[in-house]
Amino acid sequence: MKKNEQHEETRPEERVSLKNKVGFGAGAVSECIMSNSIGQMAGYVLNLGLGVRPELVGWLLALPRFLDAFIDPAMGAWSDNFRSRWGRRRPFVFAGALLSALIFSAMWFLPYGWSEWGYFWYFLIMSLIYYFAYTVWAVPWCAMGCEMTNDYNERTRIMAYRTFFMSVGGFVPAWLFALTKLPVFTDIVQGARYVGCGTALVMLVFGLVPVFFARERYDIKVQSQPKTGMTEGLKISFRNRPFLLLNMIVLIVCAGLFIINGLDPYVNIYYVWKGDITPAAIWVGWSSLAYQVSGILFVVPVSLLARYRGKKFSMAFFLAVSLIASLLKWVCYNPAHPWLIVIPSFLLSSGLCALWTLSNSMIADICDVGELDTGRRLEGTFNAVGGWIRKVGLSLSLLVSGYVISSTGFDVARGAEQTAHTIFWMRLLAVFFPAAMITVALILIRFYPITEEKVREVRNELRRRTRPGSDGLLPNGR
Numbered sequence: 001m002k003k004n005e006q007h008e009e010t011r012p013e014e015r016v017s018l019k020n021k022v023g024f025g026a027g028a029v030s031e032c033i034m035s036n037s038i039g040q041m042a043g044y045v046l047n048l049g050l051g052v053r054p055e056l057v058g059w060l061l062a063l064p065r066f067l068d069a070f071i072d073p074a075m076g077a078w079s080d081n082f083r084s085r086w087g088r089r090r091p092f093v094f095a096g097a098l099l100s101a102l103i104f105s106a107m108w109f110l111p112y113g114w115s116e117w118g119y120f121w122y123f124l125i126m127s128l129i130y131y132f133a134y135t136v137w138a139v140p141w142c143a144m145g146c147e148m149t150n151d152y153n154e155r156t157r158i159m160a161y162r163t164f165f166m167s168v169g170g171f172v173p174a175w176l177f178a179l180t181k182l183p184v185f186t187d188i189v190q191g192a193r194y195v196g197c198g199t200a201l202v203m204l205v206f207g208l209v210p211v212f213f214a215r216e217r218y219d220i221k222v223q224s225q226p227k228t229g230m231t232e233g234l235k236i237s238f239r240n241r242p243f244l245l246l247n248m249i250v251l252i253v254c255a256g257l258f259i260i261n262g263l264d265p266y267v268n269i270y271y272v273w274k275g276d277i278t279p280a281a282i283w284v285g286w287s288s289l290a291y292q293v294s295g296i297l298f299v300v301p302v303s304l305l306a307r308y309r310g311k312k313f314s315m316a317f318f319l320a321v322s323l324i325a326s327l328l329k330w331v332c333y334n335p336a337h338p339w340l341i342v343i344p345s346f347l348l349s350s351g352l353c354a355l356w357t358l359s360n361s362m363i364a365d366i367c368d369v370g371e372l373d374t375g376r377r378l379e380g381t382f383n384a385v386g387g388w389i390r391k392v393g394l395s396l397s398l399l400v401s402g403y404v405i406s407s408t409g410f411d412v413a414r415g416a417e418q419t420a421h422t423i424f425w426m427r428l429l430a431v432f433f434p435a436a437m438i439t440v441a442l443i444l445i446r447f448y449p450i451t452e453e454k455v456r457e458v459r460n461e462l463r464r465r466t467r468p469g470s471d472g473l474l475p476n477g478r
Contacts, residue, residue: 014151016158023213024145025161027093030207031141032169034100034134037199038107038127039261040173041192044180045110046123047412048277049188052116054410058402060123065391068131072391075139076384087216088380089140096137097207101200103130108196110189139387141210143379146364152455153307155361160303163357165206167295167349172202174288177265178281236370237385242450243366247386249441249448250359251393253319253351256437258397259404263430264329266405271423272335275416283338290342294349302354310452311358316445319438322351326435333427351438365450368458404429 039061046052046060075092082088107126110119148158176199180191237243268287269280298318306314325347332340363386367379408429409422 011151014149014154016148016154019213020148020215021158021161023215024141024148024158024210025165026206026213027141027210028162028164028166029169029172030097030100030203031138031162032166033172033199033203034104034138034207036170036173037104037176037203038130040176041108041180041195042123043265044177045108045188045192046119049192050110050114050116050119051412052119054402054405054412056116056120056402058400058405060120060127061401062396063124064127064131066396067128068135068391070388071132071135072139072384072388073381074384075135076143076380076382076387079140079143079380079384089144089216090211092136092140093144094208094211096133096135096140097204097211099133100130100137100207101204103133104203105197105200108192110192112189135387137207139380139384142360142383142387144210144214144216145360146367146379146383149364150368150459152365152452155364156303156306156311156357159357159360160299162360163302163353164296164299166356167292167299167353169206170292170295171289172199174292175285178285181278181281236373237382240366240370240373240382242369242448243363243382243386245444245448246359246362246366247389249315249444250355250386251390252437252441252444253355254390255393255397256434256441257352259400260430260433261397261401263401263405263408263426266410267333267423267426267430268338268341270410270416270418271427272333272338272341274335275418279338283341286339287341287345291345291349294346295353298350298353299357302350302357306358306361311362312445312448312451315354315358316442318354319351319442319445322348323435323438323442325351326431326438330427330431333430362448362450365455368455368462369450372458372461 042061043054043057046057047054052060079088079092082091084091103126107123107130110122114122145158145162146155149155176195179195180188182191185191185194265280265284268284269275269277272283273280302314302318305317309317325344328344328347332343334340363382364379367382370382405426408425409419410426411418411422
């Protein structure tokens with residue numbers, strides 16, 4: 001967006017109350033816990049606690065997300081077409097939150113003495129059920145946020161609340177590993193059982209907040225529009241070029257981070273702390289704390305920059321900050337100064353804060369373009385297909401991550417005596433792979449076509465169609 005481009009003022013009827021913004025946004029605490037907690041605990045519990053190989057842990061993290069991805073489009077279509085006295089979305093949000101919490105608490109009761117493949121199949125089955133429940137909750141909840149307003153900038157403000165609460169929720173996964181190492185527990189495995197139950201309780205409480213405290217928007221046109229089958233919804237989504245480009249950007253950034261996600265703690269444990277897990281776990285917690293605090297602090301700057309320079313510019317600017325942060329890991333993962341680990345974590349979070357805040361706001365804009373092309377509001381379908389694309393990519397990333405760790409020559413049996421070759425490649429991959437992927441995403445952002453002016457034109461045209469005889473212009477004449 002050009003600096004001198006005029007901005008549209010949000011009309012009173014399109015403003016969303018603070019209660020509804022908080023009610024919707026608070027659900028992001030559960031979103032963060034649901035999507036990140038398994039990844040934060042599984043590697044430590046299964047690999048370090050029970051001796052399951054990193055390759056198998058990678059498969060356990062990847063397979064459920066990959067299979068779960070194919071449920072998303074069906075869930076999106078079901079949610080879009082659902083009609084009840086409680087709305088289209090809230091019944092699913094209620095059921096998904098309850099089931100997710102129950103399964104999450106149960107999956108960490110891994111018995112002692114099983115074989116490696118016994119642990120594999122138990123954890124795989126529980127994960128499959130869990131991610132199904134998560135999808136039942138997440139897809140309708142995301143759609144609720146996209147349909148709360150038709151205003152370009154109000155959408156960003158709504159999603160800023162989502163990002164704020166997501167960062168608050170991130171405090172929980174950040175400390176899960178450290179909590180399992182508390183001296184009251186005999187080992188990581190026992191710690192995971194108690195920590196898992198406590199985490200599930202928090203997950204349930206915040207997962208239910210949108211059901212009781214966020215008002216689902218009722219639109220007569222939406223309630224009366226013809227139902228859209230899953231196949232038709234998929235065709236509509238994949239014909240939308242801005243939608244595909246946006247998801248490609250998100251996917252590339254996430255792949256760059258998640259493929260090496262498991263390496264950062266290993267670098268901290270075996271390079272910075274020479275194999276001493278207890279202090280390393282504490283500093284992993286502090287690093288994650290810096291990441292979450294940063295996510296909270298950057299919500300306002302991301303939103304303001306998007307307001308005055310556009311969503312596209314704001315996303316590119318803060319991803320560039322994340323690129324610098326990734327390169328800084330080479331010097332900040334330092335045995336002489338272990339506290340430096342918090343610096344790249346703090347800066348890296350700014351890019352992801354922008355990515356999640358603005359990409360979710362952009363999805364709502366894309367739904368406007370989709371309505372102009374098809375005459376239908378399909379927030380559930382667009383969010384579900386976007387989730388499907390990201391989950392497939394995430395699954396492949398998680399699958400590769402286990403092999404990336406093994407490719408460095410890491411051997412858990414060697415403990416603190418990892419080779420210099422292993423340490424060097426861990427550090428190299430942890431720094432330069434995400435930097436390269438973020439660079440590719442920055443190039444692609446240049447081609448994203450939807451601006452505030454474009455959304456304004458689309459909204460005016462939609463108003464002309466829905467109010468025959470009216471010029472369809474907004475009150476300010478633009």
